[in-house]
Amino acid sequence: MGKGFADFLRAEDPDVICLQETKMQPQQADFDFPGYREYWNSATVKKGYSGTAIFTKAEPETVTFGLGDAEFDGEGRVIAAEYGDFILVTVYTPNAQRDLVRIQYRMQFEDKFRAYLKTLRAKKPVIVCGDMNVAHRPIDLKNPKSNIGNAGFSYEERGKFAELLAAGFVDTFRYFYPDRADAYSWWSYMYNARQNNTGWRIDYFLADERLIGRLADGQILSQVPGSDHCPVALILKEEAAQ
Numbered sequence: 001m002g003k004g005f006a007d008f009l010r011a012e013d014p015d016v017i018c019l020q021e022t023k024m025q026p027q028q029a030d031f032d033f034p035g036y037r038e039y040w041n042s043a044t045v046k047k048g049y050s051g052t053a054i055f056t057k058a059e060p061e062t063v064t065f066g067l068g069d070a071e072f073d074g075e076g077r078v079i080a081a082e083y084g085d086f087i088l089v090t091v092y093t094p095n096a097q098r099d100l101v102r103i104q105y106r107m108q109f110e111d112k113f114r115a116y117l118k119t120l121r122a123k124k125p126v127i128v129c130g131d132m133n134v135a136h137r138p139i140d141l142k143n144p145k146s147n148i149g150n151a152g153f154s155y156e157e158r159g160k161f162a163e164l165l166a167a168g169f170v171d172t173f174r175y176f177y178p179d180r181a182d183a184y185s186w187w188s189y190m191y192n193a194r195q196n197n198t199g200w201r202i203d204y205f206l207a208d209e210r211l212i213g214r215l216a217d218g219q220i221l222s223q224v225p226g227s228d229h230c231p232v233a234l235i236l237k238e239e240a241a242q
Helices: 005-012 103-121 155-166 172-176 209-214
Strands: 016-020 037-041 052-056 062-065 078-082 087-092 126-131 169-171 203-208 215-220 232-236
Touching: 016 087, 016 126, 037 062, 037 078, 052 078, 052 087, 078 103, 087 103, 103 126, 103 155, 126 232, 155 169, 169 172, 169 209, 172 203, 172 215, 203 209, 203 215, 203 232, 209 215
Parallel strands: 087 126
Antiparallel strands: 016 052, 037 052, 062 078, 078 087, 126 203, 169 203, 215 232
8 A cells, every 4th residue: 555556546447456465354454445345355374464355346246255165265365256247256376485395285276276166167257367376388487497397387387277278268468469578467576676577477367268259458567566566457348238
């Protein structure tokens, strides 16, 4: 909030904004955003850790929190908001961490999350927004060769991301810009990484294949400061009249 979030929200005026790694409980908030309904899923296993939120102008038909699995739901990583013609899911995928010390937990989460999305897709098309902590292909990070096997660019994580796409999803940014290089959403705070654009694209909007006709644009708002991540955006066309 001290780095321009409210100004960004007013300027962009999104219909929905999904947040990851909120690191707070909603009762700690000393701010409010008129016109938005707020839905928070905060970590219970460790305060000041992880967490997600959705702020939305339109009231969802339903909102659910977590995957329905106690092993994964204590970290507040998933919220699903159901609208008339799709379900929007925000996710903060676990970081495998240095030396991949949490890779097994990450792999189990990936499988549970993919299965969860499959159940949602049986009801309505799904859009996934989140910090997914993986650069899918070499074009998605500045230094792919030196990062092979590191957290965020391991074969295991990239493989799970490919499985997710194969389950019926489209990487919306790559749908519109398949060959655009040097397009990143996260930069380390070290070594002047952002100034040098030494980054990674690890934040995504994935759209159900059934929504391809609704896609208008996928964007990376790299000019927006305030975090080591920048916002990413998905613009949908109005639903066609029946």
